Amino acid sequence: MQTVSLIAAAIEREGISTVCISLLREVTSVIRPPRALFVPYPMGYPLGAPNDNALQRRIIDAALALLPRIDVPVFEEMQR
Amino acid sequence: MATYEEMSLRVRLFMKGYPFKRFKIDPVPVAPFDKSLSKARVALVTSAGFHTPEQPGFDQGISMGDASFREIPGHIDVQILLESHNSSSFDHAGIEADKNLALPVDRFRELEAEGAIGELNHRHFSFMGSILNPRRLIKETAPQVARSLRADKVDAVLLTPV
Numbered sequence: 001m002q003t004v005s006l007i008a009a010a011i012e013r014e015g016i017s018t019v020c021i022s023l024l025r026e027v028t029s030v031i032r033p034p035r036a037l038f039v040p041y042p043m044g045y046p047l048g049a050p051n052d053n054a055l056q057r058r059i060i061d062a063a064l065a066l067l068p069r070i071d072v073p074v075f076e077e078m079q080r
Numbered sequence: 081m082a083t084y085e086e087m088s089l090r091v092r093l094f095m096k097g098y099p100f101k102r103f104k105i106d107p108v109p110v111a112p113f114d115k116s117l118s119k120a121r122v123a124l125v126t127s128a129g130f131h132t133p134e135q136p137g138f139d140q141g142i143s144m145g146d147a148s149f150r151e152i153p154g155h156i157d158v159q160i161l162l163e164s165h166n167s168s169s170f171d172h173a174g175i176e177a178d179k180n181l182a183l184p185v186d187r188f189r190e191l192e193a194e195g196a197i198g199e200l201n202h203r204h205f206s207f208m209g210s211i212l213n214p215r216r217l218i219k220e221t222a223p224q225v226a227r228s229l230r231a232d233k234v235d236a237v238l239l240t241p242v
Contacts, residue, residue: 010222044170050178
């Protein structure tokens with residue numbers, strides 16, 4: 001969570017919008033990347049489940065929906 | 081969502097004691113997304129420690145973490161990627177079964193084919209997380225990837241941890 005958050009900040013500073021998936025609110029809310037979607041899955045499963053294309057797509061769609069937000073840091077929770 | 085309570089005691093104690101606050105991003109940068117997604121060029125970044133069979137693995141001997149990155153070609157079959165992330169803080173079985181779980185190239189190809197995104201970038205980037213001392217990541221390798229993405233005229237990036 002820390003690594004992707006720090007990379008997201010570097011990318012955003014280059015003028016590119018970013019959104020992070022996060023599995024740990026405790027960490028991400030302290031580091032504060034510009035936009036993060038908290039997902040209700042275990043560590044190692046950022047897009048929910050292997051070979052579950054529909055679930056992976058739902059999570060990706062929810063994350064991409066945060067891109068237009070400029071009220072950073074943006075933290076949203078995905079419901080299971 | 082994962083919580084501290086679900087993790088092993090060792091990982092939990094480590095995370096409770098780790099000074100995450102030291103690396104708080106302040107101020108939080110913001111780049112307005114002024115394009116419709118259907119016209120945007122999108123790239124992916126993961127910290128899953130993926131690399132191609134030709135690329136060297138990440139160096140797990142660097143005790144404070146390996147801040148290097150691997151460039152993942154956009155045309156690759158993601159399932160052939162290798163993972164050299166040795167952290168015991170997560171279950172590796174999921175990403176071993178389906179690399180899209182942490183680097184969803186196939187899902188984004190579908191989005192591109194449907195016209196939901198403008199186009200997928202010709203390359204993506206992979207780091208290995210669990211970088212205890214992120215100084216080199218912050219000063220050197222993350223900005224380097226950010227500049228490459230800007231050179232590629234990427235409009236949006238999705239980042240996935242493990």
